[in-house]
Amino acid sequence: MVKINKVIVLYGGLSSEKEISIQSGAGIHKALIELGYKADLKDIKDINDFEKLKNYDLVFIALHGVEGEGGDLQKTLDDFSIKYTGSKSSACSNTWNKWIFKEILNINSISNPRGYKVDGLDMKMQSPFLKFKDIFGEVPSSLFMKPAEDGSSIDIFELSNNDDFQQALKICQNINRPFIFEEAIKHKEFTVTIINHECLPVIEIQTKNEFYDYDAKYLSNETSWSQAKLSSADLNSINEISLSAYKALNCFGWARVDILQDKNGKFYVIEINTVPGMTSHSCVPKSASYKNLSYKEVVQEIIHASLK
Numbered sequence: 001m002v003k004i005n006k007v008i009v010l011y012g013g014l015s016s017e018k019e020i021s022i023q024s025g026a027g028i029h030k031a032l033i034e035l036g037y038k039a040d041l042k043d044i045k046d047i048n049d050f051e052k053l054k055n056y057d058l059v060f061i062a063l064h065g066v067e068g069e070g071g072d073l074q075k076t077l078d079d080f081s082i083k084y085t086g087s088k089s090s091a092c093s094n095t096w097n098k099w100i101f102k103e104i105l106n107i108n109s110i111s112n113p114r115g116y117k118v119d120g121l122d123m124k125m126q127s128p129f130l131k132f133k134d135i136f137g138e139v140p141s142s143l144f145m146k147p148a149e150d151g152s153s154i155d156i157f158e159l160s161n162n163d164d165f166q167q168a169l170k171i172c173q174n175i176n177r178p179f180i181f182e183e184a185i186k187h188k189e190f191t192v193t194i195i196n197h198e199c200l201p202v203i204e205i206q207t208k209n210e211f212y213d214y215d216a217k218y219l220s221n222e223t224s225w226s227q228a229k230l231s232s233a234d235l236n237s238i239n240e241i242s243l244s245a246y247k248a249l250n251c252f253g254w255a256r257v258d259i260l261q262d263k264n265g266k267f268y269v270i271e272i273n274t275v276p277g278m279t280s281h282s283c284v285p286k287s288a289s290y291k292n293l294s295y296k297e298v299v300q301e302i303i304h305a306s307l308k
Contacts, residue, residue, distance in 0.1 A: 012043035015065025031296035115182030148178035196305035201290035253306035
């Protein structure tokens with residue numbers, strides 16, 4: 001394995017997830033210092049010469065949103081032959097675009113909620129419930145409306161009827177982009193951290209919000225994350241579907257797979273995060289704690305996994 005001494009943490013940026021990235025980056029930087037690395041912390045918006053990053057042995061990407069997960073950063077680092085944590089450019093771009101992600105899952109027969117894509121939203125468009133029925137032959141009890149590209153549950157709405165849709169259009173931050181309408185799987189929500197092709201203990205997420213939105217993820221004190229109490233069969237199933245999705249998207253190093261389970265016990269993959277959050281609320285360090293791994297040990301494991 002390559003000897004790593006100097007590490008730079010890239011964080012911040014200008015995306016809707018900037019504040020979360022700042023918290024993640026600060027935590028990772030502190031852990032690196034405690035681990036004995038020579039570590040610097042740098043906001044990506046202040047980087048104007050990537051050549052200077054060659055002064056470091058490794059770039060630890062703690063940059064959420066499109067700037068860190070869209071794939072362009074990874075391509076640039078590869079062009080400069082700079083080592084970094086996590087997945088390569090294609091895996092990042094294919095997981096960031098939720099429609100391409102769903103297509104890859106479907107090609108690989110990996111279960112995910114049924115849905116369709118539109119190129120933009122407007123008040124005069126057909127009811128999403130009627131269009132879903134046109135495509136799939138039935139009307140779901142509720143739908144999720146979400147951007148094809150975004151993170152941290154920005155502009156995600158649960159719709160029970162067309163009035164909900166009209167209200168969502170009024171408060172949506174950006175309607176001029178592709179959106180996905182997806183059947184709502186309502187029962188339980190889980191997340192599976194994968195480091196070096198190994199699943200850490202599964203986390204079950206419970207929130208008093210209508211669903212796991214931005215507030216539930218990062219702000220609410222009433223969201224709980226606990227080790228999932230699953231049967232051996234269900235644990236094998238959720239780990240298998242998570243690893244299958246991870247491999248189908250060619251993820252590398254580490255990632256977090258978000259999973260829903262319906263009332264019949266079936267699991268559905270809804271998302272892969274190639275640069276998961278590392279805040280005090282985040283699922284990755286929480287999951288690792290159930291394996292008796294400290295925050296800084298998780299950071300070390302991510303570095304080792306990213307250099308193999």
